[in-house]
Amino acid sequence: xxxxxxxxxxxxxxxxxxxxxxxxxxxxxxxxxxxxxxxxxxxxxxxxxxxxxxxxxxxxxxxxxxxxxxxxxxxxxxxxxxx
Amino acid sequence: xxxxxxxxxxxxxxxxxxxxxxxxxxxxxxxxxxxxxxxxxxxxxxxxxxxxxxxxxxxxxxxxxxxxxxxxxxxxxxxxxxxxxxxxxxxxxxxxxxxxxxxxxxxxxxxxxxxxxxxxxxxxxxxxxxxxxxxxxxxxxxxxxxxxxxxxxxxxxxxxxx
Numbered sequence: 170x171x172x173x174x175x176x177x178x179x180x181x182x183x184x185x186x187x188x189x190x191x192x193x194x195x196x197x198x199x200x201x202x203x204x205x206x207x208x209x210x211x212x213x214x215x216x217x218x219x220x221x222x223x224x225x226x227x228x229x230x231x232x233x234x235x236x237x238x239x240x241x242x243x244x245x246x247x248x249x250x251x252x
Numbered sequence: 253x254x255x256x257x258x259x260x261x262x263x264x265x266x267x268x269x270x271x272x273x274x275x276x277x278x279x280x281x282x283x284x285x286x287x288x289x290x291x292x293x294x295x296x297x298x299x300x301x302x303x304x305x306x307x308x309x310x311x312x313x314x315x316x317x318x319x320x321x322x323x324x325x326x327x328x329x330x331x332x333x334x335x336x337x338x339x340x341x342x343x344x345x346x347x348x349x350x351x352x353x354x355x356x357x358x359x360x361x362x363x364x365x366x367x368x369x370x371x372x373x374x375x376x377x378x379x380x381x382x383x384x385x386x387x388x389x390x391x392x393x394x395x396x397x398x399x400x401x402x403x404x405x406x407x408x409x410x411x412x413x414x
Contacts, residue, residue: 251349
C-alpha cells in the first residue's frame, strides 16, 4: 500500500510518501501505526502520540479501528487547521 | 433532500475575488433571496506573522469538501453554494477561504454557511504553518479544541436542521 504523510508527520518521518508491505498481523489502522513506530527514530517521533494522528484510507477519514486490508492509499496527518 | 444544483468547489493556489464569486452565484437568477458569505483572511497576529503556508492533500481536499457540501445541501434548502480554499503561501491580509451559501431565505443561508465553515475547519485536509515577520521559521498551527466543539454542536439534540 502507498502511505502519504502531511505537515509535521511528513517532516518528522522525512518523506512525503512511500510504498510499504506490512505483515499479515497488521490488521487495523492502530496496528499500522504501532508497526510504523518501530521503523526508525523519525517514525517514533512522528507517532509518539498515535491517538493524535488522523488517518484517511483512500481519501476518506477513518477511525483507528478501521481494517486496512483493502486500502490502496493510507494517509497520516495531524489534526487539520484549514478554513 | 437532493440538491438541485452542483456546488462550485475550487481548491486553488491563485487568489479569488469574493465579490465576483457572489455575483457569479446569484447573477441572472430571481429566486435567491439571501446569500451569506464567510470570507477568511490571513491575520498578522499583532504584527508577528508575515504569511501562512497552507499544505493540503490534493484529491482528498476536493473530495472531503464535496462531501461536506453535500451534507449541507441535504440539510438546508439551498439554491447554490460556492466554496473556495487556497493553498500555498498566503501573505498577511490575503484571502484564504470563501464560503457562499445562497437560499430563498436568510436562515438557511446563515446556518449552512456556519455549518460548512465548522466542518471545513475540522475535516478538510489543510494544515497551516506560520512564517514570522522576523524571518525565523514559524511552527505548525495547532488545532483548536474550540473548533471540535463547534463541529460537535451540529450533531447535538436541537441543532438547527433547516
